[in-house]
Amino acid sequence: MKKRIKHFLIFSCGWLCVILGIIGAFLPVMPTTPFMILALGCFAETSPRFHAMLLNNRWIGGPLKQWDQTKTVRRRTKIQALIMLIIAFGFSITLLWGHIELQLMLLVLAAVMIGFVLRLKEAEPKYED
Template identity: 85%
Template sequence: MQKRIKHYLLFSCGWLCVVLGIIGALLPVVPTTPFMVLALACFAETSPRFHNMLLNNRWIGAPLKQWDQTKTVRRRTKIQAVIMLVIAFSFSITMLWGRTGMQLMVLGLAVIMIGFVLRLKEAEPKYED
């Protein structure tokens, strides 16, 4: 019984992450890749079909394959993620003008998330002669 509940929860979480990732692809403030990596992890446990579907997707398949195989990201991806986080959190902090406590809380969350992204291992650059 617990296995079935876990299966359905992970499967549902996977699809929720796919939907959030698609929204992230359309809205510049919401990141796409972290949601797709979470979806990939959820589907690895519950659905090989959807796991392979994400890995073979022409738009996001390459970075997901890289993450799935080596647990690394490209430097360019890390830089883009940090830039998007700075933009998104700057906007949020500006919208909370006058609420110092909330601004500090959002700033703390931004520092944690940026630190997490910066700690991800980078892929070795491929040099071709």
């Protein structure tokens, strides 16, 4: 019984991450890649079908395959993520001018996310995207 509950929770978490990743593709403040990587990990544990679906997706499959095989990202992807984070958080912090608490919260969140991206190992893929 516990195994079924664990399976259901991990599987549900995978789909939640996919949904958040899709939302993140349209909202500049939410990242897409970390959510898709989390979904990939959840589905690796619970559903080979959905794991393969993510790896074979024409839009995100290449970077996810690279992550799945080598736990690395392309330098270009890393730079794009950093630029988007800086632009999005800079814009958001500017919009909240005068609300120092909210600005500081966003600044801390931005620092954590930028730190996460900077810690990712880099490598160029050995296959075509």
